[in-house]
Amino acid sequence: MCGRLSQYSGIHDFVAALSMPNALANSVGELPLDRYNVAPTTQVALLHLQGDLLHADMVRWGWRPHWAKDRAAPINARVEKVAHGPFFRAIWPHRAITPIDNWFEWVDEGGPKKQPYLIRQRGGAPILCAAIGHLPDADEGPAEDDGFVIITADSTGGMVDIHDRRPVVLTPELAREWLDPATPKERAEQMLLFEGKPSESFEWFKVDINVGNTRNKGPNLINPI
Template identity: 85%
Template sequence: MCGRLSQYSGIHDFVAALSMPNAMVNSVGELPLERYNVAPTTQVAVLHVQGELLLADPVRWGWRPHWATDRAAPINARVEKVAHGPFFRAIWPHRAITPINNWFEWVDEGGQKKQPYLIRRRDGAPIYCAAIGQLPNANEGPGEHDGFVIITADSGGGMVDIHDRRPVVLNPELAREWLDPATPKERAEQMVLHQGEPAEVFEWYKVDTAVGNVRNKGETLITQIGGVS
């Protein structure tokens, strides 16, 4: 996963498809998010559960443990290692969903610039990316070291031609289970290892190279310029 996504629906639109009965504490706002070119290190809307509450909070995309000062904060975590490696041990129990509309990957097709592709669900539904993080506390508010990473897995099918890694995407039922603090860590690991949405659920198409500049923000960045795969 190259590290760029879109999050332009309103948080209530993302939550509606989850069908969660929890009362929501919304720190993201009521309006559509309208972010078409979201880059790492910026604040991204994430969903997480504390007690009986569903929390929607802006959280920095990227996290590292306090002892890892010799490297940049990763934005993704490989599903093969995330549950047992020392780097993410502290946040593995703190599960979240990053709800997005699409993400982008760049492919070298021999031009002067790599060609960006937009990847989305074929049915147009929200994409629920499995994530973990150091997350805001409902009683204390945001913390200085808050951050999150998206869990990634090997791509499959034709998506391999776009990138060899992709987010682990959960259907709404599994996303609810992932968010539930009562879900055992062992069960959570099996979900992200084996039950992510298959490549066939997604489609992808070329978009303008303007998306490569994080200063470009408009809706035209998600406009198709080639055929859909």
């Protein structure tokens, strides 16, 4: 995880799920995002705090430090290493939430192609994924090295049959604490390691193999088969 996701709700739906009273600076737009097959390296709606304002911005999915230009930019960061390794040191303090409707994983079931599965929260509520990044500055505008990664942890329970890793998903209360710059880094790490939502909070089902082609964009991609 996580290599493909959906953001089809509107940004105000995601903000409502976050239950955050801060004023919103929205550069994403008012309409539903209607993105059912979002791939790495593309722009993804992200929520982050700057001062007292909650910002909704489109940010590139993937980031690498300036000294790592010889490798592809990761799209995910392992929770076991993200707080202490040198690779993400520059962005570890810059916390964000990637709000999504679902994500996809592929399973080898012996057929000619791997079978994609859609994973979503039971009840269909938005999923609040912990993320870090080099984030847009409202005073300076977007920068060339803006980008973010989603933080992942080991899967437990039944989800391990789908994939051995999954995003760290926070409750709205924890997501607000995660975004708060006043939250100490040590507390932020503990949240990621021990307080993410368990596998029992999610459900998953098979979807059309056409989700594997990023040129396919329609809402039919999220229907169970």
